[in-house]
Amino acid sequence: xxxxxxxxxxxxxxxxxxxxxxxxxxxxxxxxxxxxxxxxxxxxxxxxxxxxxxxxxxxxxxxxxxxxxxxxxxxxxxxxxxxxxxxxxxxxxxxxxxxxxxxxxxxxxxxxxxxxxxxxxxxxxxxxxxxxxxxxxxxxxxxxxxxxxxxxxxxxxxxxxxxxxxxxxxxxxxxxxxxxxxxxxxxxxxxxxxxxxxxxxxxxxxxxxxxxxxxxxxxxxxxxxxxxxxxxxxxxxxxxxxxxxxxxxxxxxxxxxxxxxxxxxxxxxxxxxxxxxxxxxxxxxxxxxxxxxxxxxxxxxxxxxxxxxxxxxxxxxxxxxxxxxxxxxxxxxxxxxxxxxxxxxxxxxxxxxxxxxxxxxxxxxxxxxxxxxxxxxxxxxxxxxxxxxxxxxxxxxxxxxxxxxxxxxxxxxxxxxxxxxxxxxxxxxxxxxxxxxxxxxxxxxxxxxxxxxxxxxxxxxxxxxxxxxxxxxxxxx
Numbered sequence: 001x002x003x004x005x006x007x008x009x010x011x012x013x014x015x016x017x018x019x020x021x022x023x024x025x026x027x028x029x030x031x032x033x034x035x036x037x038x039x040x041x042x043x044x045x046x047x048x049x050x051x052x053x054x055x056x057x058x059x060x061x062x063x064x065x066x067x068x069x070x071x072x073x074x075x076x077x078x079x080x081x082x083x084x085x086x087x088x089x090x091x092x093x094x095x096x097x098x099x100x101x102x103x104x105x106x107x108x109x110x111x112x113x114x115x116x117x118x119x120x121x122x123x124x125x126x127x128x129x130x131x132x133x134x135x136x137x138x139x140x141x142x143x144x145x146x147x148x149x150x151x152x153x154x155x156x157x158x159x160x161x162x163x164x165x166x167x168x169x170x171x172x173x174x175x176x177x178x179x180x181x182x183x184x185x186x187x188x189x190x191x192x193x194x195x196x197x198x199x200x201x202x203x204x205x206x207x208x209x210x211x212x213x214x215x216x217x218x219x220x221x222x223x224x225x226x227x228x229x230x231x232x233x234x235x236x237x238x239x240x241x242x243x244x245x246x247x248x249x250x251x252x253x254x255x256x257x258x259x260x261x262x263x264x265x266x267x268x269x270x271x272x273x274x275x276x277x278x279x280x281x282x283x284x285x286x287x288x289x290x291x292x293x294x295x296x297x298x299x300x301x302x303x304x305x306x307x308x309x310x311x312x313x314x315x316x317x318x319x320x321x322x323x324x325x326x327x328x329x330x331x332x333x334x335x336x337x338x339x340x341x342x343x344x345x346x347x348x349x350x351x352x353x354x355x356x357x358x359x360x361x362x363x364x365x366x367x368x369x370x371x372x373x374x375x376x377x378x379x380x381x382x383x384x385x386x387x388x389x390x391x392x393x394x395x396x397x398x399x400x401x402x403x404x405x406x407x408x409x410x411x412x413x414x415x416x417x418x419x420x421x422x423x424x425x426x427x428x429x430x431x432x433x434x435x436x437x438x439x440x441x442x443x444x445x446x447x448x449x450x451x452x453x454x455x456x457x458x459x460x461x462x463x464x465x466x467x468x469x470x471x472x473x474x475x476x477x
Contacts, residue, residue, distance in 0.1 A: 010471040013102040027334035029095040030080045036088035037130035045113030057154040069110040072096045077171040081306040081337035086120025087133025104383025105468025193231035195378040198402045202409035206423040221298035224305035225259040262287040300327040303339030311340035316348035331358040342373035374424040384434030388441030393453035408440035438464040
């Protein structure tokens with residue numbers, strides 16, 4: 001339908017967002033990427049391969065739409081929790097941009113999905129006769145960096161300073177480097193690092209109304225120290241730092257990380273990747289998650305490991321033993337990789353957990369009460385965030401814009417939702433939520449002097465709503 005009748009596709013998606021979101025996005029998009037070669041009918045989006053090195057600007061100019069405002073780009077190396085899917089990762093930029101339009105009201109014609117094909121290390125795909133990408137192992141090092149450098153320059157040359165480039169599903173080592181390298185020269189956003197962080201922070205701010213205290217009163221333990229884990233950890237530390245005026249080096253001490261080798265501690269500092277080093281605190285080494293939980297006694301347990309069933313009965317019971325309302329976020333996607341299910345979290349905590357997941361779970365009946373698990377879905381944040389950047393003509397993404405987005409989302413959770421145990425508002429209101437996030441992000445951008453669309457509109461929420469694309473059929477009679 002998206003290919004045959006775009007307007008109807010978006011109308012259907014907007015009117016039935018809660019039902020259709022899992023089909024357009026997580027978890028179905030993961031399966032679509034796995035089978036992309038066998039279900040491929042016609043190209044969607046733009047493929048840029050190693051073979052086009054030296055001619056990327058020319059390739060971009062071949063795209064029929066000239067006025068592009070948002071690019072979502074992947075190299076397919078780390079698709080959800082499914083690993084290297086190479087060129088078949090195109091499902092992700094296509095799906096994300098559908099949500100930019102449906103949930104954030106960004107016009108479909110200004111969106112461009114791009115997959116950069118540098119090969120794949122997935123042997124199964126290389127041997128698959130239906131694989132649509134380059135049949136070679138991944139290019140790395142200088143060859144890879146040069147291709148990305150040419151791509152980023154060409155994008156700016158072709159579309160100007162205000163083009164938003166969203167990096168999606170790059171492997172850890174590339175994701176952090178690309179974000180660090182281009183955040184000072186381009187308008188870039190990494191959804192896995194920054195979008196996930198912003199949506200989780202919003203849930204935590206909202207959860208404070210249920211558990212009490214401020215963020216600074218809580219202790220956070222992560223299972224998983226990759227892009228998502230360290231991104232969320234950094235944003236939590238930044239928010240505590242902003243609210244308490246404490247230096248960020250101090251506030252980071254409220255956050256602990258567990259990776260595949262155990263608790264990230266200072267005695268391991270020499271062998272740690274650079275993005276884990278700020279989280280290496282003084283503590284004796286701890287190997288297992290359950291021992292880390294018992295040693296640190298966190299109030300919040302967050303899973304970003306990509307490994308299913310790691311929040312065991314023992315772990316959840318330990319959390320419930322020293323917290324009246326343990327906050328348990330099992331964020332890994334798709335559903336099969338979730339650290340625990342909603343039912344497990346509620347049953348093992350005797351119905352006391354505040355539970356949230358990355359993929360959707362059905363409501364659970366426990367002890368005669370219906371408990372509704374929240375979904376910490378990036379789709380709450382990035383469409384509104386992107387709209388806010390576009391409508392204000394923002395030229396760089398500042399961390400304060402992410403905090404503004406989190407606070408705007410948390411403010412949308414009403415008493416009625418808290419009563420059901422929810423720390424996120426329902427997706428049925430997503431366009432209203434996105435307009436509020438966009439307005440908050442734009443306001444912060446104007447305040448920081450990063451916005452170039454002047455004069456600043458008086459009512460930013462109304463302005464956001466007026467900028468939103470709405471698929472309607474015109475009446476000709």
